[in-house]
Amino acid sequence: MSITTLQLGAFCHNISKVYRVDRERVQALERVEKEFPRGSLTVIAGPSGSGKSSLLRILACVDRPDTGSLEIAGQSVANSGARERRRLRRYSIAYIFADPIENLVEYLTAADQLRLNARLRGQRVSDADVAEMLGRLGLGHRLDHTPHRLSGGEQQRTAIACAMVARPPFVVADEPTAELDSVAVEQVLDGFGVLCDTGAAIAIASHDPRVIARADHLLRLDHGRIVESW
Numbered sequence: 567m568s569i570t571t572l573q574l575g576a577f578c579h580n581i582s583k584v585y586r587v588d589r590e591r592v593q594a595l596e597r598v599e600k601e602f603p604r605g606s607l608t609v610i611a612g613p614s615g616s617g618k619s620s621l622l623r624i625l626a627c628v629d630r631p632d633t634g635s636l637e638i639a640g641q642s643v644a645n646s647g648a649r650e651r652r653r654l655r656r657y658s659i660a661y662i663f664a665d666p667i668e669n670l671v672e673y674l675t676a677a678d679q680l681r682l683n684a685r686l687r688g689q690r691v692s693d694a695d696v697a698e699m700l701g702r703l704g705l706g707h708r709l710d711h712t713p714h715r716l717s718g719g720e721q722q723r724t725a726i727a728c729a730m731v732a733r734p735p736f737v738v739a740d741e742p743t744a745e746l747d748s749v750a751v752e753q754v755l756d757g758f759g760v761l762c763d764t765g766a767a768i769a770i771a772s773h774d775p776r777v778i779a780r781a782d783h784l785l786r787l788d789h790g791r792i793v794e795s796w
């Protein structure tokens with residue numbers, strides 16, 4: 567059965583990207599295409615310099631491709647202006663950084679991080695919902711903790727809960743387990759599983775075999791080109 571655009575969190579087609587620094591030209595991505603179905607985890611894998619972060623930035627509407635098209639939640643991004651891209655980033659996309667602390671506001675408790683994320687996206691969330699979401703991510707005992715009282719894995723799971731509360735159709739994460747020990751990696755991956763169950767399409771850039779082992783779909787890049795896709 568073919569996947570309709572509504573079942574896709576995102577879809578990119580024929581994406582190419584060249585960086586130009588002085589006279590040097592780096593082909594970071596060459597004719598990359600991939601569907602990111604909702605309710606599933608797609609891992610973008612490949613060695614260092616293969617183009618993973620470049621693709622993630624384009625998927626997150628932070629950067630533009632030189633050629634190719636991109637749809638987020640059924641909406642074409644190719645010709646959208648700055649305002650439209652800002653709107654997409656605010657309402658349709660959540661971005662999770664590698665460094666857990668970068669995902670959180672340093673003086674807010676875990677519960678307040680969720681409330682802020684809901685408010686920024688024009689939503690209201692009840693105290694019961696906040697407790698329920700943090701509880702589902704194993705953080706029911708951490709509601710009143712600020713980031714510096716959370717471990718790296720707990721911070722990353724709080725970031726996942728923030729993505730959950732805002733319910734964007736597309737979640738993008740760049741090496742979200744890179745800074746964590748083994749136990750925390752598995753807990754964070756469980757957290758992404760919970761997020762998947764809410765119907766988000768998740769794209770994670772990673773070369774960690776433990777992350778790749780959890781993939782529903784894989785896109786492997788090398789020198790900006792697809793070498794494996796399923």
Ligand SMILES: Nc1ncnc2c1ncn2[C@@H]1O[C@H](COP(=O)(O)OP(=O)(O)OP(=O)(O)O)[C@@H](O)[C@H]1O
Pocket residue numbers: 585586587592593594612613614615616617618619620621
């Ligand atoms: N802003 C930039 N200016 C110039 N070249 C860049 C820029 N960003 C990335 N590149 C180059 O583009 C290529 C792809 O880089 P990218 O960061 O996307 O790869 P990556 O797979 O994410 O690498 P890593 O796993 O090390 O983060 C590399 O050759 C890199 O040096």
